[in-house]
Amino acid sequence: MREEEELIEDTIAAIATPPGEGGIGIVRISGPEALRIGREIFRPRKGAPLGAAESHRMRLGLAVDPQSGEVLDEVLAVAMRGPHSYTAEDVVEVHCHGGPLACARVLQAALRAGARLAEPGEFTRRAFLNGRLDLAQAEAIISIIRARSQTGLAAAISQLQGGLSRRVKALRDEITGVLAAVEASLDFPEEVGDVGPEERERLVRVREGIQDLLATWEEGRLVSQGINIALVGRPNVGKSSLLNALLREDRAIVSDIPGTTRDTISEAMQLGGFPCQLIDTAGMREAADGLERLGIARSRAAAAAADLVLLVVDLTTGVTREDEELLKELGDKPLVVVANKADAVASVDEEDLSRLAGGRPWVVVSAKEGQGLDALSRAVRDLVLGGRVLRNTGEPLLLRERHREALERALGCLEESLRAWEKGLPLELVSIDLQGAWEALGEITGETAREDLLDRIFSEFCLGK
Ligand SMILES: Nc1nc2c(ncn2[C@@H]2O[C@H](COP(=O)(O)OP(=O)(O)OP(=O)(O)O)[C@@H](O)[C@H]2O)c(=O)[nH]1
Ligand SMILES: [Mg+2]
Structure with missing residues (x-):
């Protein structure tokens, strides 16, 4: 969980399915009041009220207006008690018939019962803030939604499962270890003595790890963003x-x-x-x-x-002069x-x-x-x-410019600190650059990401996600 916690006290709701007609349309509600709101807008055909019985169980019933009791649709509803839900909060989903009006009216009912309309990406943002996903995993969800090729989809799924995050965390832990050794030797020079080749060796390995990840960018960019191909020729x-x-x-x-x-x-x-x-x-x-x-x-x-x-x-016609x-x-x-x-x-x-x-x-x-x-x-x-081969080995691929940029920055800081070390500059200087590398890596998984960065990332999501 992140340190600078946003306080989540309200309950949000949105239509989670695309607009237009479809098989079903889902209204999603998440937050501390989700179960109460769910109970007010859903009347089960039989059995206990929503959320009172088993979690994650679909129930058949009627969606109703909380004030007038008017029947809005015949629906399936499910309550998922936190932390075992997408957002790690209490979540209620109402599965309506997939017409725009039915969904809109059920959403209205939820709002009338006390929910607030969710911002784009707010459900996923809550999952992140509640520690269900890290930032790279949350971004993987966007990549999955936008995937337009098998390879892109596979890479995004691996990212959602933590492939990239584990790699970045391992690199960051190495830096943490070296930082701790450096700090200890600064604080207690007599007892600890100098930090030496072993720590430097560790940093060199981190540098290689970052370079390996950066080398996957071309391929990652290809599978996520794709290319434009024009068909050209004579009439x-x-x-x-x-x-x-x-x-x-x-x-x-x-x-x-x-x-x-x-x-x-x-x-x-x-x-x-x-x-x-x-x-x-x-x-x-x-x-x-x-x-x-x-x-x-x-x-x-x-x-x-x-x-x-x-x-x-x-x-x-064979090859012609115009060709x-x-x-x-x-x-x-x-x-x-x-x-x-x-x-x-x-x-x-x-x-x-x-x-x-x-x-x-x-x-x-x-x-x-x-x-x-x-x-x-x-x-x-x-x-x-161009002669390169697609790895396709399940190794993480960089799919986002943001990750590439953070890794470049981490690499720059790391190289700076190695240079300082080799020149025999004071360890304080080495330590400052190491901190920089550590923070840049943390932006990828979100440990050190600032609020405005989060705003930018989550605004890329669709409504209801
Ligand atoms: N036998 C044969 N005819 C083809 C083949 N491909 C296209 N044609 C025919 O070639 C003619 C032109 O095809 P189009 O696909 O319209 O050609 P185009 O290059 O798009 O032509 P413009 O839009 O006018 O530049 C049509 O009569 C097609 O049926 C092919 O593989 N074999
Ligand atoms: Mg043509």
Whole structure:
């Protein structure tokens, strides 16, 4: 539990499910009054009042207005007594029929019975303040909610289970040990004597530990934030068909008329294990009319802004001069040449393709038959990782800029203290920098996080989380 405790005395409530129609809609109530409020707005069909019997047990009954007794919905309700709940407080959840009005009225009833409307992330903030989760774990929940790839999700789950926190805590404990030795030798120089190579060795190991974690950032950033991939090429080569094939969905209009796609279309998907925004663009050519020219300007902008380009060429026409010019225009942008319509040709002129690609990766696919898409996905993966391999060993990955920044700071302080030590500067100076490193590490798990930092982090959450 953190030292500077916020006093939690009120009870909060919010709708925890997304707005709109759905199977169920959940109103969540947490705090010291949750059970009382739950009893006022929920009338069980049979048995003891809510919260009086077994904890965590779903009950069928009616949600009612606490004042008028009007029936609001037929619901399931569950009371979870603290500390065995999400927030570690008493929690009541009312599962309504998933209509916006039913949920809103049950929430109103809870507010009328004395709850306060929760701020975004306030339930999770309470879980943190009550010591149920540390800060890195709370942030993992955001990463889980936002995960758009298997790898990103797996990394976020491992973070929620404390993978990163344990690592950071172990590093911090090492520093604590050295700090204690340094302080002791400062306070009782006669009895303790000098701190020596052993302590310095420990700090060197901490430095390596921090560097190892920092080395996972590129990969963590990839799996959490993803990349933009633009489909670029002449008209009619099958860019939109490829988008549809990769999405397994009839998303973009496909036709045999060149210049079908006018505006860029962007869809989120996974390619090569990474989340990405796949952007279909208008076919590039010397534009015939003004509208098409506008579309082509957008294509250029999309290609320029993309992290990676899939340059689509048409096997039925073979590589053309325009393909070559396009490639030249794209410069040294990371790029995969995608030769499409393999189903429509008897053989593929590999020499021609490899000449065009000029050392860049190229793959042969058929958007129509869905052929070669795995190879395309592998090519993207290899290009993005640039020879690096995804660890995927269950080792923690840095998923947030905030963690990277705190680790950089910790590393800076640690190096400073090692330098001071080696120069034989007074131990007081060594100790100040060690403190800095210790505090920076503590920001990751939240032991030393300030209130404004917490505000910023928890405001990223959705309402009801
Ligand atoms: N045989 C065959 N035809 C394909 C394949 N992919 C696309 N086509 C056809 O090629 C034509 C153009 O496809 P689109 O996907 O609209 O091409 P595009 O590159 O998006 O064209 P623009 O939007 O005009 O730039 C359509 O008639 C498709 O059916 C393929 O893999 N094999
Ligand atoms: Mg198109």
